[in-house]
Amino acid sequence: MVEIGFGSGLNVPFYPATVKGIAAVEPADIGWKLARKRLAATEVPVERSGLDGQSLPFPDNSFDTALSTWTMCTIPDLDAALSELRRVLKPGGELHFVEHGLAPDEEVRRWQHRVEPMQKRLFGGCHLTRPIVDLLKNAGFTVRDLDEFYEEGAPKIMGADSLGVAVSP
Numbered sequence: 001m002v003e004i005g006f007g008s009g010l011n012v013p014f015y016p017a018t019v020k021g022i023a024a025v026e027p028a029d030i031g032w033k034l035a036r037k038r039l040a041a042t043e044v045p046v047e048r049s050g051l052d053g054q055s056l057p058f059p060d061n062s063f064d065t066a067l068s069t070w071t072m073c074t075i076p077d078l079d080a081a082l083s084e085l086r087r088v089l090k091p092g093g094e095l096h097f098v099e100h101g102l103a104p105d106e107e108v109r110r111w112q113h114r115v116e117p118m119q120k121r122l123f124g125g126c127h128l129t130r131p132i133v134d135l136l137k138n139a140g141f142t143v144r145d146l147d148e149f150y151e152e153g154a155p156k157i158m159g160a161d162s163l164g165v166a167v168s169p
């Protein structure tokens, strides 16, 4: 499985036993330092295999599954990253995702557009207004098992989440 935006490995304890190995793609060295304990505690082999989701160093059709959690907000050229995921996933391969993005409500969207320029500067390029599911569909994925909700405890402008599976054709 390939995970883009591995961060500090917060997903590591939740990898199912069926996962044979993880090719982790993460530009930030600090993430790897913070992931050390989680990596030591897992049976799943995890290898830092790439630095940029926009340009994946893997051959076409090399993975059955991909994972992205709260990463699509930050990648500068998300279309490029989705196209790369399409390329490296086998036909029928699944991208499991949970991401924040454009809210379903107009009032919240208005605030997202207002705050986004500051958000990007303060939080490493994090966008608030990306329509994640539309972007996945535009990239050619079919989206299933979709759940859209506001994250409990988060401001609505930052916590409009989409959780689901995007299937590569």
Ligand SMILES: C[S@@+](CC[C@H](N)C(=O)[O-])C[C@H]1O[C@@H](n2cnc3c(N)ncnc32)[C@H](O)[C@@H]1O
Binding pocket: 004, 005, 006, 007, 008, 009, 010, 011, 025, 026, 027, 028, 031, 051, 052, 053, 054, 068, 069, 070, 071, 074, 075, 076
């Ligand atoms: C909000 S964090 C989420 C980290 C992790 N997925 C999680 O759920 O805890 C976003 C991550 O995306 C990474 N990132 C930023 N640009 C990236 C890129 N071009 N390719 C891959 N990952 C990137 C950041 O370094 C950061 O670790």
